Amino acid sequence: MYERPDGIENCRIWIDGCFDFAHHGHAGAMLQARQLGKELYVGVHSDEEILANKGPTVMRLDERITAVEACKWTTKAIPDAPYVTDPEFMDKYGCPYVVHGDDITTGANGEDCYQVVKDLGRFVVVKRTPNISTTDLVGRMLLMSKNHHYPPITRSTDKLLSEDNLDRFKRYATDNTGLKPGSAVYLNRDTLEEVVAPGAAPENVVYIDGGFDLFHPGHIEVLKIAHEEASRLNAKVIVGLHDDVVVNEYKGLNYPIMNLLERSLCVLQCRYVDGIILGAPYKPTPEFLKKLGSTNVVKVYHGPTEIDEGVYDEVDPAILTRWQAQVRPYEH
Template sequence: MYERPEGIENCRIWIDGCFDFAHHGHAGAMLQARQLGKELYVGVHSDEEILKNKGPTVMNLEERITAVTACKWSTKTIPNAPYVTDPKIMEEHGCPYVVHGDDITTDANGEDCYQIVKDLGKFVVVKRTPNISTTDLVGRMLLMTKTHHYKDLNKNWKDLLSEDNLIRFKNYSTDETGLNKGSGVYLNIPDESELKTIVEPNFNLKDQKLVYIDGGFDLFHPGHIEILKLVFEKAKTANAKVIVGIHDDLTINKYKGLNYPIMNIFERSLCVLQCRYVNGGIILNAPYKPTKEFLDKIGNVIKVYHGPTELAKGVYEDIDLLENIPKHKFDNMNTEFIVNRVLNNKAAYEERQKKKGWKSEVEKVLKSKEARDV
């Protein structure tokens, strides 16, 4: 059912959603949708529509638009798309087909949001990314769990390189078509003199000028995106590519405590990889303190950047290539800022979690019925 129509590869594709916390599950859907056609238009629902049909958003419309636009597989972002997919809106934007995951999404009345386009033969299914959703992330904040963390990668780095993870790293490192090689994925093992290549990029790392920035990139948000965009623009003028170091879960938890990071290193790395401003690649298990020896390990690093947050004492003291990124429109945003949004509205989000439970039962019944009708 809902097989790929003939000639879809020549079409502009439509996808829509809330994209609250634009996590790697959303990016995975956009990747698969982009792989099907020649362009991808992404409809983003308004805060009011989401509140009515699902519950309160954590991120507002401007923030969600920023995140979706930063995804390298998105051709154009369409704000205020209706919650129930409207074929007339799709037609206005020249999109004959809509793509969605293999789950059912319902509106406030418990009705399938895609039933109209399904009946018209305009609906195409892709595989939903397992084990991640905005609901899951909100749950981690409310319950303060740490079971999602990876253990010390200096000793247990092979845990990160499972067969499924390797497939995902390869897929998310593709170019803007989702079909060809793009950026690289590397692993830093402290005792080794070379980075371990996980995914080969479409360029020679050692021959390429690079700019480097590192961090946790937890709950990958507009603050991160704006910094990466500014770094990307600076790199472009120097004919360099952006490579991002990502700290492991143990390191972030050591400095931030509680149950941080909310997203583990695998989830955070996919969020960074899907960003159009990261065209060089990522380095997993990057050291908290980048040394000259580590930068030499990477290759021809011509500049090291740091965001507008206060520099931790001694972290960059040996780096003469360092340049600070100035303040920007989302510089008030960090992971704690977002977590506090959730905790300050705990009752509303707990009600959303309950509503999600009720809706999931309705959606299971609809999915079962749909399977019987095939």
């Protein structure tokens, strides 16, 4: 257990990074940081700073800001944060402590980016999420590997619902404080099995499904639209995630790049989501939607891209909605 400064629970916490190819490891660090204090400010390095210290980014600054802002544990995203953490920059935003994982980050000169704040006693360590990084994801693409895939839920859930994974689901399902129950997690088998109980059971649901691989601003945009519609209809957003075998069947190659656990945690950390269903079918039939029990499905969303013919044929046309992407200029 890492040491915690006295009174940190009353402080605004700072965390910074590249947040490139934003994934559940980034969200895990933000969750732990948010649990320590009353607010979380997230500094995001510029494309130029990252290029000078690490190499070119995959995502532009505006895309990385969008990803950070969508994390439910973020209070405010701060663009153009210095690559080497600057206590004066932290002071500008009223953050006495910076949080980082238990690994070392160095700048272009090979020196520890956090040495200055460490020397000042303003550095707090949290556990780094294992087995995930932007480098890992790029490696999977280049190597065309499928070793990360999970078996279908119908065959076995031992790996997906291991003790460690269950703990992750519970942590990522917390509310925006990271301390209380928030989102629901269900497993689709003969019935919808409750993996993590919701903070409050919804009466109405806006349902959206997909692979949500390499969780990105396009996914965030549609989830935000669904959330806005759900708020209007007094409903909750439930996201159905297809398992790895299903995604691979319709995408081919070595897709999905992220496995079901990784994709589900990325969706679960999003502030626009109230619950997820693991192993949702590719075709949302009336029989499947009835598994939500007494809940009333008021909308079923799907994206603007072309899909296989007949996927949504059994969904009531009155509740089926095809969303259109909105490209918004980045301002800061």
